[in-house]
Amino acid sequence: MTTDQSTVSIRDHVAGPAGTTRLFAAGSADFGSHQAAFGPLPAMDRARLIDELLQSGLDGRGGAGFAAWQKLASVPADGRRPVVVANGAEGEPLSQKDAALLHNAPHLVIDGILIAGRSLGAKELHLFAGAEQLAPVARALKERGEVRIRLHEAPDTFISGEATAVVSAISGSLAVPGDRTKRLTNSGLNGRPTLVHNVETLAHLALISRFGPAWFRSVGTGSSPGSRLITLSGNTAGPRVYEIPTGVRLTEILVSTGVDLHSVRAALVGGYHGTWLAVDQLDARFSKEGLAPVGARTGAGIIMTLGSGSCGLAATADILAYLAGQSARQCGPCINGLPAIASVFARLAYGDTNGKLPQEISRLAALVTGRGSCAHPDGTARLALSALAAFASDVDAHLRGRCEVLR
Amino acid sequence: MTERKVTMHIDWTRCDGRGLCVELLPELLTRDDWGYPVGRGGSEIAIPQNLEYAAQDAAALCPTQALRLHK
Numbered sequence: 001m002t003t004d005q006s007t008v009s010i011r012d013h014v015a016g017p018a019g020t021t022r023l024f025a026a027g028s029a030d031f032g033s034h035q036a037a038f039g040p041l042p043a044m045d046r047a048r049l050i051d052e053l054l055q056s057g058l059d060g061r062g063g064a065g066f067a068a069w070q071k072l073a074s075v076p077a078d079g080r081r082p083v084v085v086a087n088g089a090e091g092e093p094l095s096q097k098d099a100a101l102l103h104n105a106p107h108l109v110i111d112g113i114l115i116a117g118r119s120l121g122a123k124e125l126h127l128f129a130g131a132e133q134l135a136p137v138a139r140a141l142k143e144r145g146e147v148r149i150r151l152h153e154a155p156d157t158f159i160s161g162e163a164t165a166v167v168s169a170i171s172g173s174l175a176v177p178g179d180r181t182k183r184l185t186n187s188g189l190n191g192r193p194t195l196v197h198n199v200e201t202l203a204h205l206a207l208i209s210r211f212g213p214a215w216f217r218s219v220g221t222g223s224s225p226g227s228r229l230i231t232l233s234g235n236t237a238g239p240r241v242y243e244i245p246t247g248v249r250l251t252e253i254l255v256s257t258g259v260d261l262h263s264v265r266a267a268l269v270g271g272y273h274g275t276w277l278a279v280d281q282l283d284a285r286f287s288k289e290g291l292a293p294v295g296a297r298t299g300a301g302i303i304m305t306l307g308s309g310s311c312g313l314a315a316t317a318d319i320l321a322y323l324a325g326q327s328a329r330q331c332g333p334c335i336n337g338l339p340a341i342a343s344v345f346a347r348l349a350y351g352d353t354n355g356k357l358p359q360e361i362s363r364l365a366a367l368v369t370g371r372g373s374c375a376h377p378d379g380t381a382r383l384a385l386s387a388l389a390a391f392a393s394d395v396d397a398h399l400r401g402r403c404e405v406l407r
Numbered sequence: 408m409t410e411r412k413v414t415m416h417i418d419w420t421r422c423d424g425r426g427l428c429v430e431l432l433p434e435l436l437t438r439d440d441w442g443y444p445v446g447r448g449g450s451e452i453a454i455p456q457n458l459e460y461a462a463q464d465a466a467a468l469c470p471t472q473a474l475r476l477h478k
Binding site for chain 2: 178179181331332333334337340369371372373
């Protein structure tokens, strides 16, 4: 890391971190380390920030993967002062990367909030995260004497991080999704234009604002540039958070983190709303384009391995039961359909040999998809269907009263 | 001139599955296992021109005001 005092340009003041360790390059959560590693907070006007994000190709890191520039650009410049919300509510049990980021690099997230907020002329800045994650952020804000960012505690529920749930919680209501007919960027918190970005997205935004799109693109692939945080868990160890270049193969991620591929039966990619990949699909690259051919998505950067001694159908049945219990109980198809999927799936996983069960799971999955105010039914259905595909031969075994793994 | 497309939005947080909309729009909606409306498009049901009045009735008469028409 070099610090050249003679140059005036912010870009040249501190070189961008080399290699893949970017978000954690400061090495310590304190403000001094942060400033030494990354230099001062750059100023960005709206047009320039949107352009830099567009050039960088940064996509959202909260799960949906929406282009970061596009969300920013959809905040109308109509004179209404917008609201910026940093979303660190990591309701997904398999994800810990936002917590790791807020504990180890809170100043980078704060930078992202301030840069986005200033560029938009924001009226209010908010950060929403679990109680344990708010503590390091509060300490960081105190170090800076920065008081304008309001901290809000996210409840420990799966759907609390859904964008409309976040806005609802900050407005003082329950952290449950709302019916969405208008974009939050047009009408969000108290009717104001509201930009909700994941905390990792904002941290990358803070680095792109300093070091530029070319620096950002110097790792990752052309279509999925940059680094990203992943949470790896499963049969060998974890959960552990890593920063990886986007687009490396899943097998490379596993091997380089010390996972013995022979011990892996499958991997759940993208989280509980994600997709099971059989072991022969794990040479797919961890990016939007790389995972699309195998029907998976990066989601919030989650990879969970399933050990070769574990039954994928039983694991799925357990997750489906959890997801059914995490319904906000607002939408009929979700309240009724998710427990139905979980129940039929559990029969298949745990001994019922009725040959119509897979068909019934598929029917119920199709029935709930697209019929909720949020994507919880869709994600739950996706998981169930992907398990039927990835463990197809084990489904046949179960219907014959056996299991490929356990019996 | 392009044909304007009317859609009917279902607010699932309001819908109680009373089923009036299914009675009024049998061409477009059926009931799922639990009585909630099912139609092509999930939460945004495309309304053909000949059913626009029936859709307006469904939206106006929905006891939980869960339906909204968008043109």
